Amino acid sequence: MQEILQYLFSGITNGAIYAVIAVGFSMLYSSTDLINFAHGEFVMLGALVMVTLAVTFGLPLLPALFLSVLVVGAAGMLFERLAIRTVRHPEPIVLIIITVGASIFLRGIGMLIWGKDAHSIPAFSSQPPIDIAGAKLLTQSIWILGIVMLVTAGLHFFYKRTLTGKAMEACAISKRAAWLVGIPSKWMVLLAFGLSTGMGAVAGTIIAPITMPGYDMGTMLGLKGFCAAMLGGLGSLWGSILGGFLLGILEALGVGLVSSGLKDATAFLLLLLVLYVRTGGIISSASVKRF
Amino acid sequence: MCSQRKYRTIPLLIATITAACLLLTSSVFGESKKEAFKIGGIFSVTGPASFLGDPEKKSMQLAIDQINAKGGIDGRLLEGIIYDTEADPSKTVMSVGKLINRDGVVTIIGPSTTPTTLAVIPIVERAELPFISCAAGNKITEPVKPWVFKTAQSDIQAVTTIYQHIQSRKIEKVGIITVANAFGESGKEQLLAQASKFGITVVRQESFGTSDTDMTAQLTKIRQENPGAIVCWGTNPGPAVVAKNVEQLGIDTPLYQSHGVASPKFIGLAGSAAEGILLPTGKILVADLLSDDDPQKQALLDYITAYESKYKETVSGFGGYAYDAVNLLAKAAQGTDGDQKKIRDNLENIKNHVGISGVFNFSETDHNGLDPSAFVMVRIKNGTWELVE
Numbered sequence: 001m002q003e004i005l006q007y008l009f010s011g012i013t014n015g016a017i018y019a020v021i022a023v024g025f026s027m028l029y030s031s032t033d034l035i036n037f038a039h040g041e042f043v044m045l046g047a048l049v050m051v052t053l054a055v056t057f058g059l060p061l062l063p064a065l066f067l068s069v070l071v072v073g074a075a076g077m078l079f080e081r082l083a084i085r086t087v088r089h090p091e092p093i094v095l096i097i098i099t100v101g102a103s104i105f106l107r108g109i110g111m112l113i114w115g116k117d118a119h120s121i122p123a124f125s126s127q128p129p130i131d132i133a134g135a136k137l138l139t140q141s142i143w144i145l146g147i148v149m150l151v152t153a154g155l156h157f158f159y160k161r162t163l164t165g166k167a168m169e170a171c172a173i174s175k176r177a178a179w180l181v182g183i184p185s186k187w188m189v190l191l192a193f194g195l196s197t198g199m200g201a202v203a204g205t206i207i208a209p210i211t212m213p214g215y216d217m218g219t220m221l222g223l224k225g226f227c228a229a230m231l232g233g234l235g236s237l238w239g240s241i242l243g244g245f246l247l248g249i250l251e252a253l254g255v256g257l258v259s260s261g262l263k264d265a266t267a268f269l270l271l272l273l274v275l276y277v278r279t280g281g282i283i284s285s286a287s288v289k290r291f
Numbered sequence: 292m293c294s295q296r297k298y299r300t301i302p303l304l305i306a307t308i309t310a311a312c313l314l315l316t317s318s319v320f321g322e323s324k325k326e327a328f329k330i331g332g333i334f335s336v337t338g339p340a341s342f343l344g345d346p347e348k349k350s351m352q353l354a355i356d357q358i359n360a361k362g363g364i365d366g367r368l369l370e371g372i373i374y375d376t377e378a379d380p381s382k383t384v385m386s387v388g389k390l391i392n393r394d395g396v397v398t399i400i401g402p403s404t405t406p407t408t409l410a411v412i413p414i415v416e417r418a419e420l421p422f423i424s425c426a427a428g429n430k431i432t433e434p435v436k437p438w439v440f441k442t443a444q445s446d447i448q449a450v451t452t453i454y455q456h457i458q459s460r461k462i463e464k465v466g467i468i469t470v471a472n473a474f475g476e477s478g479k480e481q482l483l484a485q486a487s488k489f490g491i492t493v494v495r496q497e498s499f500g501t502s503d504t505d506m507t508a509q510l511t512k513i514r515q516e517n518p519g520a521i522v523c524w525g526t527n528p529g530p531a532v533v534a535k536n537v538e539q540l541g542i543d544t545p546l547y548q549s550h551g552v553a554s555p556k557f558i559g560l561a562g563s564a565a566e567g568i569l570l571p572t573g574k575i576l577v578a579d580l581l582s583d584d585d586p587q588k589q590a591l592l593d594y595i596t597a598y599e600s601k602y603k604e605t606v607s608g609f610g611g612y613a614y615d616a617v618n619l620l621a622k623a624a625q626g627t628d629g630d631q632k633k634i635r636d637n638l639e640n641i642k643n644h645v646g647i648s649g650v651f652n653f654s655e656t657d658h659n660g661l662d663p664s665a666f667v668m669v670r671i672k673n674g675t676w677e678l679v680e
Contacts, residue, residue: 212528
C-alpha cells in the first residue's frame, strides 16, 4: 500500500510536468495546425534561464520564474517571426521539418551558453518531504501541482472569457473567417507561439530543482509531452492535461509493478494503443472542438 | 613558332622549381641527425566527450614535451600528431587511416571512448601497430588482442573495490540501480557477475534513463527488499537525482556510487544529499590525501604540478590515461629503433610501471595491467572527499 502510494506521488509529479508540456503542444496545434518538435528545447531553455537568473544572478524565486517564462516566450515569438512566418510555401511538412531543425539549433545554442554539464538549483522551499501513510511527498511536487493547476485555470479563463482568447479560438476554427471579421490572424499565431513556448518554459522552471537541467534534457521531455498530448487528444486543453497525468501515473506504476526497463516503453506503447483504438485521443478534438 | 617555344619553356620551369624545392628541403632536413619518432593521437577534443579528449590531448603533449626535454628516445625526439575524433566512430576510423597511411606513425594513442576504440581495433590489428586506448570499456582488452592495450581502469576493478568494501561491512544483500546506457550496462554486468565471489546477493536490479527526473519509484522497489546497501551506477546527472531521492525518501541504507561520478561536479549537483556517499575513484582525485608510502603519490603530484603550471587549469581525472600511454610507449620503444613488433613485445613485458591511473603490470593475458589497487574508496564529507580504509 505504502509503495503504491509512493508510485502514485511520483507519477503525479511527473504527470503534471508532461501535462504542461502537452498543453503547449496542443495550444499551438489548435491555433496553427503545427506540431512544434522544438517544444522540448523550449522546456530546456526555461530550466536553464531559470538557473542563470536564480543561481548566477541570485534573483528571488518568483521574479526569476516570471522572467524566465517571459524570456522564453519572447524567444518563441522570435522563432515564429524569423523561421516560420518567412517560409514562402508554408506546407505542414515544411514547417514541421523547420521545427526539427530549430530543435537541433536550440540544443546547440544551449550547449554553447550553458556548457555540457548539468546544473543544479535549490528547491523552491526547503521543507522536508511530507510523510503520508509512510510515503514521502516532496514539497517541490506540491509546488509543481499548484503551479500547473494555476496555469491551467488561467488558460481556461483566457480562452473562454477574454476577447483575445476568443479571437485566437476563432482563428483556430477558420483563419479566413477570422480575417474577414477583422481579427489580425498573424498576431494571433505569434501570440500562440509565445504562449505555447511560455508553457514549455513553465514546465522547465518548475522541474529545474528536482531534475538536473542540462542542454540535452529537452528531447525526451518533448517526446513524452507529445505522447501525452496525443494520448489525451491533440488540440484539447483538458485532454492534454488528462493525457499528461495518465502517462505519468502509468509510467510510475509500470516501473514499480513491472520493470524499470519498461519506463519509456510504457509511454510509446500506450500511444500506439490509443492511436489504434481511438485515433483522436481519449478526448478527441472532434468532440471537444479545439480548446 | 612563338607559342611552341612557350610550351617548351613550361616543363623547364617546372623542373627548375622542383629541383630548387628538393635542394631546399633536403638542406633543411639534413640538419637534424635522426628522424623524429612519430606518435599518433586521436582524442575527442570537441563534441560530447570533450571532457575526456581535451585533457587527454593536453596530457599527451605534456608527456611528449617532458620526454623530449630529456633528449627523447635513444636520441630521437618524439613528434605527436593529434586528430580530433569528435567521439564519432567514422571520423575516428578516417583519422586512423590518415595516421597510418599518410603520416606514417609508429604507434597510436587514444581514442577516448569505448565505441570509437572498438571501431578502430580491426584496423590497427590488420596494420600490426601498437595501439593504446584511453577508453574504459572491458571489451577493449577482453579477450586480449595482440596489438591492443589500454591504460584506463575498467569497471571490473571498480566493482571489485566496491564489493570488497561492502563485504568488509558484513553486508550480504545489495540493490543495484544502473543507468540505461553502455556505461550502466557494463557496470550492471560486472555487479551481477562478481557478486557471488564476495558472498553478496543482488536482491533487486533497477534502471533509469539518462535524462530521467525522478527515481523514487525504482528506489521504493529496492527498499521493499531491505538491502544492506544500494549501488548506483551512472554518469551525471542521474546519480545525483538518485542521491537526492534517497535522502528525500528517508532511506538510511548506505549508498555507493560508481567512479563515473568521481568529480567535484557531482558534489555540486547533489548538494547535501551527497554527504556520506561512498565511491571508488582513481587516486588522482585524492593525491594529496594519500599516505606518503603510496607508490603513486610522487608521480601523481609531479603530474598535477606539471599539468597545472603548463595549462593554467585544474587537472582532470582523465588526462592521465594519455599521459600513462605516452610514458609506457616511450619505455617500450627504447632500443627498438621503431620496430613495431619489438615495441609490442616490450609493452607486454612492462612490469611495475608507476603511472597516473595505477601501477601497470602487463602480461600476455592482461593488456590493461591494473589491479583493484588502482582505485581507492572515498566518502563524501562536508562537501569534499575523505579516504576510507
